[in-house]
């Protein structure tokens with residue numbers, strides 16, 4: 240399930256050096272709103288500083304630049320990071336990110352995970368952890384079950400289409416692996432959050448819309464919710480390489496709104512809290528639209544698209560959808576807007 244040529248090219252873009260942050264502190268920690276208990280509420284997010292995703296040894300997903308935050312840390316460093324979170328977090332709900340997989344024992348050793356459960360498990364009422372499929376194993380599900388609080392495991396499926404997983408996203412995984420892992424998690428009483436990537440490279444925006452909706456249909460019976468992540472341009476990634484060469488454009492907000500509205504009608508809860516929205520490197524229309532971005536987040540938090548639908552209906556988007564159709568028919572997905580900007584900046588002033 241790996242396109243070797245693609246995997247090697249992605250590898251060649253990744254820097255050799257490691258990050259140099261404080262090894263005793265997480266990369267980052269903040270509060271945001273999410274609805275892990277079925278309603279919007281304050282949720283703490285922490286990104287632990289770790290050696291990073293096991294996939295980085297070979298390659299990386301085409302949009303993922305979290306390797307930029309990784310560095311060699313000892314078990315001792317990880318204990319200190321956990322202590323820091325335990326003493327500073329101020330909400331009942333915690334989402335744990337690691338630039339990889341919380342359940343990967345090479346990244347978070349078993350003893351460190353046990354310490355985390357002991358130190359933090361009692362302080363919270365709901366936990367979300369992220370993991371690649373290969374680490375969602377019975378023994379780790381059993382330890383999660385023992386904490387005694389509801390846990391949601393977030394899995395990056397990205398697309399239910401194996402061709403896209405292999406030749407566009409370079410995930411080093413498959414739909415079957417996702418289904419097996421998600422089913423195992425459900426068997427142990429866990430909830431599942433499924434990440435879908437909206438508009439991976441090499442496919443048109445129209446195809447990307449169809450792919451996300453099709454993926455939601457395929458996972459609706461096994462997932463608790465679906466989180467749609469519109470591709471954003473992260474440093475040293477394949478997506479950035481293509482974008483810098485005018486060969487990739489992040490998705491438009493109009494398309495994300497459409498996916499959210501139609502996706503919610505399919506079944507599971509569907510959310511999208513876009514990173515870098517209304518910025519050149521994130522999801523944006525040609526003209527930035529703050530109201531639309533706010534409505535996308537609000538609809539996600541409330542699971543109610545009425546206002547978003549009303550807003551979309553108030554716009555005349557016929558030209559936009561024709562452009563999306565035309566783009567789909569062209570072989571190369573060129574970012575004309577950026578190419579023109581680059582060309583203009585190269586013209587000397589008179």
Ligand code: SF4
Nearest residue numbers: 292299300303338339
């Ligand atoms: S599996 Fe996750 S952390 Fe690993 S490379 Fe892919 S997106 Fe990044």
